[in-house]
Amino acid sequence: MGAPDYPPRFDEDLVRPFYDGLAAGELRLPHCARCGTVHWYPPEVLPCHPDAAPEWRTVSGEGVVYSFTTIVRSLLPGDDNTTTPYEVVLVEPDAAPGSRIVALLCDGDGRSPACGLRVQLSPVRAGDHFLPGFRPLP
Ligand SMILES: [Zn+2]
Known part of the structure; x- marks a missing residue:
C-alpha cells in the first residue's frame, strides 16, 4: 500500500496536536474542557461550550470502519499514480462514538476493508510527516 505524500496544512494550529499525536503513535482528539464532549473535526469554537477551550487528550487507538473506498486513480496535484490503488477508510474511534476520522487502511495482509x-x-x-492510518485487528 502506498501513501500519498501530501502534507497536512499547518497554517493554523487547529489540527497540529492531532498530527503530533500521530508522530508519537497516539490518537489524540479534542475534548471540551468543560463537559468532555469530543469534537471531530476540531471546530474553531466548540458548539457545546463556546467559551471553553479544546483539551487534547490521548485516547484508545481502536475503532471500527464506518465506511471505505478504494482509490484507483489519484487526483492529487503532481501525483504520478505510483501509490495507487490504496484504501481510504472512515474510522469511528471507540473513544469518540459519532466521530469519524478519514484514514488510510494499512497492513491489511490481503484483508479487504x-x-x-x-x-x-x-x-x-x-x-x-505522518498520516492517520489504521490496520485491521486479528
Ligand atoms: Zn462542552
Whole structure:
C-alpha cells in the first residue's frame, strides 16, 4: 500500500496536536474542557461550550470502519499514480462514538476493508510527516 505524500496544512494550529499525536503513535482528539464532549473535526469554537477551550487528550487507538473506498486513480496535484490503488477508510474511534476520522487502511495482509471491521491506529509516514492510518485487528 502506498501513501500519498501530501502534507497536512499547518497554517493554523487547529489540527497540529492531532498530527503530533500521530508522530508519537497516539490518537489524540479534542475534548471540551468543560463537559468532555469530543469534537471531530476540531471546530474553531466548540458548539457545546463556546467559551471553553479544546483539551487534547490521548485516547484508545481502536475503532471500527464506518465506511471505505478504494482509490484507483489519484487526483492529487503532481501525483504520478505510483501509490495507487490504496484504501481510504472512515474510522469511528471507540473513544469518540459519532466521530469519524478519514484514514488510510494499512497492513491489511490481503484483508479487504469492510464496514464494521475492527481496526487499530497505525500512523503512516509520508515524507516528513505522518498520516492517520489504521490496520485491521486479528
Ligand atoms: Zn462542552
